[in-house]
Amino acid sequence: MEILKIENLAKNFYLHNAKKEIHSCQNINFTLEQGQFIGIVGLSGAGKSTILKCIHRTYLASTGKITYQSEAFGEVELTTAPERQILFLRKNEIGYVSQFLNVMPRTTAREHVMNALLERGVDAAEAKEKAAKKTNVVADFLMIMKQPATWLVAISIFAVYSFLTTLTYFTPYFTDVLGVAVTFSGGVAILRQHGMTLLGAPIGGILTDKVGSPSKVLLGVYTIGILGLGYLLVADAGVAAQLLIALTLIMSAAVYIGLGAYYATITEAGVSRNLTASTIGIAAAVGFSPDLFQFTLFGYWLDTLGTQAYTYMFIFQAVVLVIGALAALKILHIKKKNAQNVCAVAEAE
Secondary structure, eight states: OEEEEEEEEEEEEEETTTTEEEEEEEEEEEEEETTOOOOOOOOTTSSHHHHHHHHHTSSOOSEEEEEEEETTTEEEETTTOOHHHHHHHHHHTOOOOOSSOOOOTTOOHHHHHHHHHHHTTOOHHHHHHHHHHHTOHHHHHHHHHHOHHHHHHHHHHHHHHHHHHHHTTHHHHHHHTSOOOHHHHHHHHHIIIIIHHHHHHHHHHHHHHHHSOHHHHHHHHHHHHHHHHHHHHHOOTTOOHHHHHHHHHHHHHHHHHHHTTGGGHHHHTTOOGGGHHHHHHHHHHHHTTHHHHHHHHHHHHHHHHGGGHHHHHHHHHHHHHHHHHHHHHHHHHHHHHHHHHHHHHHHHO
């Protein structure tokens, strides 16, 4: 269901001292469906916050329409709605958090939450209890840590990011083991890092939307990685340059496609919306941990084992990708189970 529609929105500011009009945002058009998340991207000063303030009616739009589907009033035109209606919507339906958050001084977070509940008519004792639950960071942290979904998402991030780390060793591997010229390896590395960065992540997002499952996209990424690493483990010196270029670009594209998809697994894993940000924080801390040890580990292998270290690296990475694939399959299982539960509840009703 469409809950917000913005048509030809524009907001201008007039600087009286300079006798100049500033066009903050112009011709803004988009819709928002119920349950949908969108991001507004742009340079500093482009008008991103202005759009949000127009929706919140902190700013009054210069031109255009902002149509909101309210639970209490039905369809509301926010640019022309009476102030009492806007105050009700701000209090009960439309929230806005500024990048410069100003709260009452000498007041705890718990008191802020409690005060908001009291303003909505909640009993004082109940408001105090709910505020305590909502601001208990330790309890939330422990609850998130106990959720299997948190670790499955963390493994998904870890597998892809670890794969990206291993790819940085392809250049010395091509020269030291396969006998490829340094200039050729350097050119392939530039193409791998910069060319695939521009293409891979957007393609990952598009594939996720088309397939309808980030975990399925990641399964494809892991499969390509495992097959590619398997080939490199048995490849001999004198491999055709064209084959190395193709293999490197395919594996690099797979990694960056994974980078564009792994955060989306959090929804597929069934993480509730109110825990999404905290879960992502914990999962990311684990997922990006290869920065803490993988370069050191690979460096140690190179120092002690010479070129034999690459065999250890590729086997290590293949094992990580297999674990990532198992995590993706588990997420798909959770998704299927949750869907079955929803259908069962719907049939019961």
